Amino acid sequence: MSSIKTSEPLVLPVLRSLAHNGIVIRALALGLATVVLIGVHHPTWVPYAVTVYAIWNAAAVTLNAARAART
Secondary structure (H helix, E strand, O other): OOOOOOOOOOHHHHHHHHHHOOHHHHHHHHHHHHHHHHHOOOHHHHHHHHHHHHHHHHHHHHHHHHHHHHO
């Protein structure tokens, strides 16, 4: 089995990539929305927040893939 040798740990480029494409921000937004909805006694709205997150995430991933394919 072969492996790729890199000079820096793989964790840092992966974290930079996740932060750059916004996945961390979207995940934090979902967590914050969940906490707020539960805090204001509307836990039945949490599935709607998850749905909005899923649509937002899918659109962002698709746009990032299209942008990467152009370059």
